[in-house]
Amino acid sequence: MESRLRATHPLYKVFAFCCLLGLLVYLTQRRSDNSDFEFTESIRLPTTHELKVEENDLPLKEHLQTQKYYVKTSKCEIPYVDPFTPEVMEFYKPQTLVTCTNDSDLISTEYSPKIQRYILRIDEEVAADLLNNTDVEYNCFYREVKYGSEADTFDKLKANKYFTDGYVVPIHVEGIVVECRTADEPSILLQKDAFTFVQYQPLPKDMKQKHAVRKPSVIMYGIDSLSRINLRRTMPKVFKFLQGVGWYEMQGYNKVADNSFPNIFAMLSGYSAETAKEQICDTDSKGCFDKMPMIWKYFKNASYLTGYAEDESALNHFSYCKPGFQKKPMDYYFRPMLKAFESKLDEYRLPDNDLMRYCMGRRIANRYIYDYGRMFTKRFVHERPIWGMFWSSHFSHDDPFLPSAMQDKILSDLLDLKDAGALEKTIMIFFADHGIRWGRLTNLKEGFLEERLPMMFIYLPPWFRVTYPSYVRALEINQHRLCSNFDIHNTLKHIIEMGGTPDGPVLPKSFDCPTCQSLFHVLPEDRTCAQAAIDNHWCTCEPYIPIPDTDWTDQISRSVIDRMNEYFVAKNLTKLCSNLTLHHVIKTEIKTGLNVKWHDERLPEVEKAIYRVHFKVNQNSADFQATVVYNNVTHISEVNVEKISRTNSYREDSTCIEEKNAKLYCICFSNLKQ
Structure with a gap:
């Protein structure tokens, strides 16, 4: 009876109310701090000591918190993308590592901290296997890479330098090409390899004193x-x-x-x-x-x-x-x-x-x-x-x-x-x-x-x-x-x-x-x-909503193509690069404000707007994506051609020119396909 009376004392009610109020404030603050997440349950993220991952450990969303956004602020909403959507999984195939050789290494290197030098090792068991356990003699030698007169070049490989197991690489040698061959003539190559060495440089005297601030x-x-x-x-x-x-x-x-x-x-x-x-x-x-x-x-x-x-x-x-x-x-x-x-x-x-x-x-x-x-x-x-x-x-x-x-x-x-x-x-x-x-x-x-x-x-x-x-x-x-x-x-x-x-x-x-x-x-x-300093074309902060294909959307893409053809004229490339013409529009989207959801069906009625167009041209079926300011009254577009994306490979389309930016857009006459 006494304990029941104590539990219902008014002071205890006040205390309980304060605790509840504090808890609500805390949870509200936590929700605000984590507004970018939608939690399905409380899950502790793994530490680096818990990295035992099964080979087919997919999908990761079973381990991590489910997000709605990468970024959700007052001026930027970047939606989270599920890496394992059904559309992706239809064609995603994890690949198996292809190894470059099945042979064991005849030559290997090791670094000796004691002498601060690299040592070349020869594995006699591997040599015996390569020689089919015969008594044929063999020699190993390296050729040092000699730097060229300019920073980006090498001059040549120096003369052969023969070595045996345990050879200490000279401190000036930074790279070698190694061969082991049978001693008879004509010699038979047993194995060829190459190694680089990050040679030790002593600490300068003026750095041996400790800095006031750790770097x-x-x-x-x-x-x-x-x-x-x-x-x-x-x-x-x-x-x-x-x-x-x-x-x-x-x-x-x-x-x-x-x-x-x-x-x-x-x-x-x-x-x-x-x-x-x-x-x-x-x-x-x-x-x-x-x-x-x-x-x-x-x-x-x-x-x-x-x-x-x-x-x-x-x-x-x-x-x-x-x-x-x-x-x-x-x-x-x-x-x-x-x-x-x-x-x-x-x-x-x-x-x-x-x-x-x-x-x-x-x-x-x-x-x-x-x-x-x-x-x-x-x-x-x-x-x-x-x-x-x-x-x-x-x-x-x-x-x-x-x-x-x-x-x-x-x-x-x-x-x-x-x-x-x-x-x-x-x-x-x-x-x-x-x-x-x-x-x-x-x-x-x-x-x-x-x-x-x-x-x-x-x-x-x-x-x-x-x-x-x-x-x-x-x-x-x-x-x-x-x-x-x-x-x-x-x-x-x-x-x-x-x-x-x-x-x-x-x-x-x-x-x-x-x-x-x-x-x-x-x-x-x-x-x-x-x-x-992120241009509109690359910006992921604001949503775009799709527009049904019409003659009007075709006109937006054609206006972009007009700007691309003018670009070839300005670059004096018209004798090398074909004029582009529209094959078909893949997708047209209009940029909306953050108050409009990504998949909202409403279309704003404006004179001028920002559009994202994805289209294919007739020339070599090249695909392009552009962000364009288009005037729906004058039908004039504003677009920076060098910020247009090429969305399929252009490797075999622009071999006639070397200018890096123009290669994205140029379909060379010499590369035109029928």
Whole structure:
């Protein structure tokens, strides 16, 4: 009786009411903080120690919270895309890794931390197998890659240098091509291989004293043409790793241009090519890239050691239809080595994806790049700050589903860096330049988003998260706010400034985006694409609704084609490029405000509006997608031709010209199909 009276005492009622009110306030705040999510249940995300993933661990949405939006702010709504819709699963087929050889390695390398040198090893058991256990003698020798007079070239391979097991590679040797042959004449090749070495450089005397402020290293691990949607679809194991502690996904990251070069150039320089031409130099001119204030120069000036590697030398960011570098741009620069290997090693290309090498010598082509990056990182990260970017195109550029075959190798790279302790000292950026730009994925209703939303993950090491809690909180908030390549550029500059003195110089920010900022500061909630230097054609913030096909929608596409033909005249290309004519309209959509839902049936009645048109021309069945301001009274369109997307392959259509932008739109007379 006494306990019942105590429980119903008025003070207890007041206390219970206050508790209930506090709980409601807390839940309301939680709902506000997580407005971008629709929760089905409370699910704890996995840590990096819980990465036992089954081979067919699909779909990931069983593990993660179900989202409605990547970004949902007052001025930007980017809808979440389910990577496993029935439409995709009709043709998505995870691929199996194709290995480049079934033979064991006759020659291998190891690094000795004790002497800080590389050692060549010869496996006698493998040699016996290759010689069929006979007594035939054999010799192994290497030829050193000699750099050319210009940064992007190699001169030749030096003379044969014979070696035996345990040979210590000279400190000046950075790359070799190795052969083992029988000693008799004519000799028989047993095995051929190639190796690169990130040779150790002692720490300069002036860096041996500890800095007042700790400098984080920065490693950028890039994969061409991989959207955040396709990462979830093709690399579930990697995606699960990226959910671990310290990783932050920039889900509002939106590309600023069509293809690789302008997106990467914006990130690494803070400029568009057009503005660089006005302010500094023409990126199509020899020597321009040596003059540009690229990000690695700022890192170098801040006493960082720098490294860079890409695969496919003919398609590198700074050399595809571009002049490349005249001077060695970084401390460790892989391109001359790559050109030597491409010229001396056998290659294999996949039957359905033959633009790029799949195998180079005994290894998958991306292994040379990512192994170089891992060597560079592990060699130096524990004693000095480093910056490096390591980029592969060959397995993701032309086949959106081939990354599924590579996911174990990519995950292995990330785990190797983690196990070596490299991530304890490193800010890692795991990213892409854009999504897939042509093919069946782009034809889906989500194709517009698939193309424009590249993956972007940033890892912050534990000491950084402890030292800079306000930056961590900003990055957490910015995960669901609109950002662009120019913000990444400013973030890299911010990292450099962190390691400087309090009265040190403030570095110039992105020239082409005065309103862009470091991601370590909270981005404005009401940010628009214009404020992030994202053109209308690439912007994913506002919905478009489809319009039924009529003569009117045909007229919009024809007006765009008129502008394209005028572009050929202005570029003096009419003797090389065919005039384009409309075959049919694939889809026409009109841009709406955020108050209109993506699949709303209402059509606004306006004199002038922004349309997204997708059409096919008669010439070689080329597909194009354009964002156009169209006047429904005058029938005049406003469109920047160089921001029109080509949505099917143009590789065999524009062989008559070299200008990178025009190649997207030109159908050469010499390439016209009947």
